[in-house]
Structure formats: structure tokens, C-alpha cells
């Protein structure tokens with residue numbers, strides 16, 4: 001493991017911002033630290049960088065415990081959520097700052113800055129001040145500035161949060177490519193599940209100062225280990241009691257039922273429903289057009305579920321009676337989450 | 353834009369009229385009086401009054417006290433503003449309140465405090481005598497009193513500017529290995545420069561004009577502990593009206609000089625902020 005946190009605790013007054021946090025990161029990986037606002041992500045990043053001191057526990061980088069190494073000596077690149085560009089310096093001087101501190105020669109600085117400016121695609125804007133750049137451009141400058149001294153570890157705090165949706169999409173891909181190209185081990189913080197899934201090699205999910213789950217994006221998405229993770233991803237419909245839905249095993253102490261849109265199949269009465277026998281009847285209460293398809297709200301057994309249909313399928317209208325089949329559900333009991341399959345899936349099917 | 357109706361126009365001119373009248377009555381008229389009185393007996397008399405040995409000494413003492421007050425309050429103001437905005441500690445609120453104390457306390461009381469602290473009746477007076485240090489009725493007392501009354505001027509300009517902006521840039525610089533002084537010089541100072549200069553100007557203006565506190569502690573020793581404002585008072589009390597006004601005109605000149613400096617700083621600060629907010 002290149003970066004390792006061992007049993008890190010951190011309080012701000014009486015508030016526990018980090019609760020026994022442990023994880024390890026392999027060299028060269030791009031890690032997404034995901035969690036809702038206030039879950040303690042920034043605190044973790046700041047402790048790794050040396051801007052905060054943990055109450056106890058070890059932070060290990062490249063085999064060495066660095067708790068007592070000052071921030072300035074850790075050689076970590078940090079991209080702040082606010083970018084924190086030096087507003088009284090030009091783009092050139094911003095990127096050159098770390099190199100000047102290292103007392104590099106003028107020609108070396110010139111070459112390195114030129115290289116980075118090219119990398120971030122801002123050639124010709126070297127003499128602009130941060131206030132004369134767009135959000136996306138500022139973000140790139142912050143990235144270049146952090147990379148200039150060749151850090152072995154790059155930390156990014158919500159790098160896309162302040163950027164509008166369209167540019168954000170572009171920047172995500174750009175950042176992923178850049179980091180892959182440079183091979184620098186990176187941790188980025190985000191509260192956006194899509195962003196984490198799209199960009200990260202591995203996701204660490206935080207909730208209330210604790211780590212809930214660590215794994216590959218697909219794994220955490222499809223096999224959530226905790227109630228929080230199960231409800232955090234996707235676009236879940238959450239309700240209490242699932243006993244009205246037939247053909248699911250009972251779970252002792254079940255508290256919540258979580259159904260994601262892709263777990264639900266909605267068919268018109270005139271269409272073929274493979275599992276007609278175990279499908280329930282529902283009423284469409286809302287139809288919304290999304291970029292990727294049509295999103296439906298259906299009222300079944302007193303519960304409103306979200307489901308999707310493709311543009312190519314026959315259209316459904318509000319008030320229409322439909323058949324609703326649920327493939328699987330997540331059920332939470334205490335802190336744990338269980339995946340339950342519809343038993344009909346395991347039985348031979350007769351299509352009439 | 354606000355659209356002008358007939359009645360709002362009347363209000364506008366009325367308010368402007370009141371302001372102008374006030375400025376003329378309260379500021380311009382006295383100013384003209386000072387100048388005309390100073391030159392009442394011709395330029396030669398004026399020149400004699402302002403080049404008088406005691407006047408020149410008072411002038412230099414005023415500048416000395418002002419310069420020392422500015423330098424010391426710069427150090428204090430920067431430290432106080434920095435610690436109050438960048439650190440969390442116990443008693444922060446109390447410190448913030450105490451810094452403002454000199455503005456709320458009457459200068460006479462400030463002078464008395466120093467008189468009682470360092471004067472004959474003070475328990476530390478014998479100690480000062482042993483070390484041969486004279487504070488009361490001497491230049492150090494005047495400097496101390498001046499520093500006291502101008503105490504909050506620089507820090508009060510800096511605190512809001514530093515507060516309005518987080519620590520991010522400093523942290524970013526520190527992470528890249530920059531040392532404290534480099535961070536201050538390259539990151540923090542450019543940001544507070546105009547507010548700081550403005551504070552210096554206010555501090556200098558107040559220091560030059562200080563009368564009350566200095567009056568109590570100076571002892572009015574002509575040529576020794578007399579500042580310009582005190583000198584004006586002495587001349588006036590001796591019925592030497594023309595010299596009194598002549599010396600006063602020096603203070604007026606200094607004030608105008610500072611006013612110009614202030615406007616230049618404000619103008620520059622605003623212009624800079626437009627290009628690099």
C-alpha cells in the first residue's frame with residue numbers, strides 16, 4: 001500500500017469528524033472519496049496533507065509514518081475546493097510558485113511551466129490573473145500548480161463542484177486521462193455518486209466520519225454492505241414494509257426497503273410480461289422525459305416506485321394501469337444491507 | 353436607475369444644500385480663519401512664527417511621536433489582525449474588544465492612566481528612577497500616549513480584510529513548502545496592502561493631532577515636551593494670536609497632505625481591485 005491510514009480519529013471540539021478511519025491505497029490508483037456533505041471527507045484529505053493533525057492513529061506514505069512531518073515537507077499536491085489560486089499572481093506565477101520555493105533556475109521554471117500550461121491547454125493565457133479565467137480554466141490552473149513540483153501524491157477536494165454541469169462532464173474525462181497519463185497516485189473527494197463511479201478506480205464511501213465500504217465502483221454499486229451505501233447510490237425509492245410485495249424472502253428485523261429504478265420492470269397491459277403471475281398492478285402517476293429515457297412514477301401497493309422505459313417502447317400515460325414486476329430489492333436491518341431476489345426468477349417460466 | 357421626479361429633485365437639492373452649508377460653516381470657514389489670522393500681520397511675521405526655535409522643536413517632536421506610533425502600531429496591528437483572524441484561542445473576543453478601548457476612552461483619561469502608572473505616586477516610580485528612565489513629563493511619555501490613542505487604527509483596517517478571505521491561499525503556499533515570511537510577503541501582504549496603507553494614514557493623522565492624552569503627560573516644557581498642538585495652545589493662552597494661528601496652519605498643511613495621501617490610496621486600492629479582485 002502506498003498510502004495507508006490506520007485507526008485515525010479526529011475531533012473538532014465534541015464533534016467527531018473522523019471515527020476510526022482505516023484504508024489503504026495502491027500506488028498509481030485514482031481513488032474517489034465519496035460521501036454526503038459533512039461526512040468528513042475534507043478532514044481526511046487535510047490530515048493526509050498535514051493541514052490538520054489527527055487525535056490518534058497513523059498516516060503512512062510510502063512505508064513511513066508521516067504524522068510528525070510538517071505539511072511543507074510532505075511533497076503532496078493539493079487542489080482546494082475553492083482552487084485557492086494566488087489572486088495577485090498571473091497564471092505563470094501561480095504555476096511557478098512551487099518551483100520557485102524549490103529554488104529551481106529560471107530556465108527550468110520557464111520550461112516546466114510552459115510544459116504544464118500546454119498540458120492544461122491554456123497556452124497564451126500565462127499572463128492572465130485568476131479573476132480573468134473561467135471556472136474550468138481556474139480548475140486546470142489549480143491542477144497544474146499542484147502538479148508543478150512533481151508530487152508523488154495528489155489530493156483533490158471536490159475538484160468539479162464549482163463548475164457547471166456541461167463543462168464538468170468534460171473535465172472529469174480530462175482529469176481521469178491526465179492522471180492516468182502522469183501515473184500519480186490521486187485521491188479526489190466528491191459528494192456526487194455518478195462522478196465517483198465514472199472517474200475512480202476505487203471508491204471509499206464515508207458516512208458520519210466513518211468508512212462504510214471500499215471497493216470497485218461496480219461492486220459498491222451492486223453489492224452495498226451497509227444500509228447507508230444501499231440508499232446512497234442510484235435513484236432509490238425507499239419505503240418501510242415490503243411484505244405486500246409477494247415472492248420475497250423475509251428478513252428478520254427489516255427496517256427499510258430500497259428499490260432502484262433498474263430493479264423495476266413496468267409493462268403496459270397489452271405488452272408481454274414474462275412474470276405475469278408475480279407482477280403487481282400499479283397506476284402511473286408521473287411521466288418525465290430524461291436525456292437517457294423516460295422516467296415513470298408508479299403507485300403499487302401504496303408505494304410510489306421510480307422506473308424507467310426506453311424511448312423505443314410504446315408510450316405510457318399518467319393514470320394508465322400497468323403491470324409492475326420487481327426483480328430485486330435491498331432490505332436494511334440495523335447497519336446491514338441485504339439483497340433479495342424475486343423468487344419467481346428462480347422458477348421455470350411459462351409464457352402464455 | 354432611480355428616476356427623478358419634481359419632488360425628489362427638491363429633496364436632492366435640499367440635502368446637497370445642507371451638506372454644503374455644513375461643510376462651509378464647520379470646515380471651510382475655520383480653515384479660512386486659520387489662514388487669514390496667520391497672515392494678518394504679513395508674511396514676515398508668519399515666517400518668524402513658524403521658524404521660531406520652539407516651533408521647529410515642537411514640529412520635530414510631533415513627527416517623532418507620529419513616526420514611532422506608526423511603526424509600533426504597524427507591528428502590533430499586523431500581529432493582532434493576524435492572530436485574531438487566523439487562529440482560534442481562548443479570550444479572542446476579549447482581545448478584540450480591548451483593542452478598541454483606546455477609541456472609546458477619553459484621551460484625557462488615557463493621559464492620566466500613564467501619569468498614574470509611571471508618575472511619582474506609582475509603585476514602579478523608584479524602579480524607573482534607579483534605571484534613570486524618565487517617562488512622565490518627557491518624550492517617552494508623549495510617545496506612549498500617542499501610541500495608546502492610535503492603537504487600534506491599523507489593526508481595525510486589517511481585520512475585516514483578512515476575515516473576508518479564508519486561509520486557502522496561505523495553506524496552498526505552505527503545502528508547496530513556502531516559509532512563513534515568504535507567504536506573508538507574496539500572498540498575504542499584496543492582499544492587505546491598501547487597507548494597511550489606509551490604516552497607516554489614519555494612524556498618522558490621529559497621532560499628529562493628538563492633544564488630550566499628550567497634554568496631561570507632557571508637562572508643557574517648551575522646547576522639550578511640546579508637540580505642535582500643545583504649542584498652539586500655549587501661544588494662544590499667552591495671547592500670541594498670530595503665532596498661534598501660524599503654528600496651527602502647519603497642522604492644517606499636514607492634514608491636507610494626509611488627506612491627499614488618503615485619496616490616492618483609496619483611488620489606487622479601488623482601481624487595483626477592479627483588475628485583480
Ligand SMILES: Nc1ncnc2c1ncn2[C@@H]1O[C@H](COP(=O)(O)OP(=O)(O)O)[C@@H](O)[C@H]1O
Pocket residue numbers: 012015017035036037038039040041042043044
Ligand atoms: N476546523 C473545523 N472546526 C470545527 N469543525 C469542523 C472543522 N472542519 C470541519 N468541521 C466539521 O467537521 C464535519 C466534517 O467536515 P468536512 O470534513 O469538511 O466534511 P465534508 O468535506 O465531507 O463535507 C463538519 O460537520 C464540519 O462542520
Ligand SMILES: [Mg+2]
Pocket residue numbers: 041042043157158
Ligand atoms: Mg468538503
